Amino acid sequence: MPGDTTVTIYYGPLSWFKERLGKKKHSGLLDIVYERDEANRRHTHVVEGQESSTPNAPARRTKRVVAESSDYASLNEHVITNFAGLIRSINPNHLLLHNPPANMHAQLARALPTTVERYDYPAMTRDTLVQFRDGFSSHLVGQAAVKESLLAALYPLTTLKRTKPVVLMFYGPSGVGKTETAHFVNGLLGGTLLRKQFSMFHNDKFASYLFGGTHSESSFARDLLDRESGVILIDEFDKANSVFHSAFYQLFDGGVFEDKNYSVRIGPSLIICTSNYGTEDEIRKALGDALYSRFDSLVYFKPLTKPEIKQVIDRLVDDRYGQLSLDEQARLTPTELKSVLYPLADTSGNVRKLGKLVEEVISLVLVRAILSEVPATDTPNTKDRA
Ligand SMILES: Nc1ncnc2c1ncn2[C@@H]1O[C@H](COP(=O)(O)OP(=O)(O)OP(=O)(O)O)[C@@H](O)[C@H]1O
Numbered sequence: 001m002p003g004d005t006t007v008t009i010y011y012g013p014l015s016w017f018k019e020r021l022g023k024k025k026h027s028g029l030l031d032i033v034y035e036r037d038e039a040n041r042r043h044t045h046v047v048e049g050q051e052s053s054t055p056n057a058p059a060r061r062t063k064r065v066v067a068e069s070s071d072y073a074s075l076n077e078h079v080i081t082n083f084a085g086l087i088r089s090i091n092p093n094h095l096l097l098h099n100p101p102a103n104m105h106a107q108l109a110r111a112l113p114t115t116v117e118r119y120d121y122p123a124m125t126r127d128t129l130v131q132f133r134d135g136f137s138s139h140l141v142g143q144a145a146v147k148e149s150l151l152a153a154l155y156p157l158t159t160l161k162r163t164k165p166v167v168l169m170f171y172g173p174s175g176v177g178k179t180e181t182a183h184f185v186n187g188l189l190g191g192t193l194l195r196k197q198f199s200m201f202h203n204d205k206f207a208s209y210l211f212g213g214t215h216s217e218s219s220f221a222r223d224l225l226d227r228e229s230g231v232i233l234i235d236e237f238d239k240a241n242s243v244f245h246s247a248f249y250q251l252f253d254g255g256v257f258e259d260k261n262y263s264v265r266i267g268p269s270l271i272i273c274t275s276n277y278g279t280e281d282e283i284r285k286a287l288g289d290a291l292y293s294r295f296d297s298l299v300y301f302k303p304l305t306k307p308e309i310k311q312v313i314d315r316l317v318d319d320r321y322g323q324l325s326l327d328e329q330a331r332l333t334p335t336e337l338k339s340v341l342y343p344l345a346d347t348s349g350n351v352r353k354l355g356k357l358v359e360e361v362i363s364l365v366l367v368r369a370i371l372s373e374v375p376a377t378d379t380p381n382t383k384d385r386a
């Protein structure tokens with residue numbers, strides 16, 4: 001039929017969609033829907049022989065109508081169920097949709113000429129592997145075995161044949177570099193990392209997050225669609241209740257994730273799950289064979305050795321010292337600080353905790369130095385309280 005609306009559906013991050021839209025004028029789908037609702041509510045009385053004060057706008061065809069990923073949450077479910085009907089009645093020349101629900105896509109594809117564009121996610125190349133190999137030790141102390149096994153695990157993503165994701169499980173004690181390594185790999189590829197911390201969800205919310213709820217609720221599928229990064233980080237995977245494990249089978253197998261509303265194809269991306277399991281056996285028991293066998297590789301992060309912890313302390317002190325102002329630096333000697341902090345290597349291998357302790361010690365030394373320059377004056381109040 002001449003004058004049919006043509007539809008283009010874009011799957012990818014919002015920034016890319018906006019780029020694709022360009023500067024050409026367009027109207028927001030939500031604005032049009034609100035205006036129509038408003039018009040339906042308004043009653044206009046037209047007296048014969050008198051010009052109407054609000055004449056009906058001449059029906060000029062809207063050229064480009066646009067909806068973004070977050071817009072669908074504001075549409076009523078019944079509008080979504082009959083979305084093709086809505087578009088027919090608006091009848092724009094061109095409809096451009098960003099990450100729409102699967103049902104919307106299917107309706108439009110049946111009713112109107114529809115094309116799909118997908119964002120090319122940053123891909124792992126041989127160059128990335130070289131950067132990974134050469135940059136690893138400036139980001140992380142120790143974990144040499146991690147570097148080797150990750151290089152091997154990432155290699156398949158550099159081949160064109162790969163169409164499904166590589167799924168990794170990072171496991172080991174707390175604060176030894178699991179999340180940091182995921183950030184490092186993502187940094188090499190670019191794009192803000194999609195990081196989901198499973199401990200943040202309570203069971204009831206988690207079910208609708210994973211399996212889909214109403215369009216206005218957040219969902220993993222939509223987060224996957226909206227992501228910018230080639231890396232998907234599922235942090236604290238061990239904190240998810242086992243009833244949710246089956247939700248990941250299809251994603252880990254073939255890179256497809258479907259919930260009640262959305263369908264996502266993630267292709268040859270990198271999925272990193274992290275956990276505090278201690279051994280592969282423990283993982284197998286906790287996750288069950290079905291899920292365990294779907295990981296391409298399990299990467300163990302060791303507790304740091306004492307010399308490694310000392311190296312971390314050196315780095316932490318140097319970093320922190322570099323951020324201080326000149327007058328603060330004049331009150332500290334890094335080598336002295338380090339020797340005060342080295343005994344911590346006997347007590348804690350958790351770098352996150354070490355970082356906090358370094359901060360505390362530096363603040364303490366600084367505050368003491370500053371206070372010692374100002375003689376204490378006893379006020380009557382302090383005496384009263386004492
Ligand atoms: N091996 C390491 N070398 C240098 N810095 C490290 C190392 N391990 C951890 N860190 C630093 O310690 C902090 C915590 O590390 P990270 O978040 O990677 O821990 P994690 O292994 O994911 O722990 P958790 O299991 O508790 O999530 C980060 O700031 C990170 O940069």
Ligand SMILES: [Mg+2]
Pocket residue numbers: 178179180235274
């Ligand atoms: Mg972590």
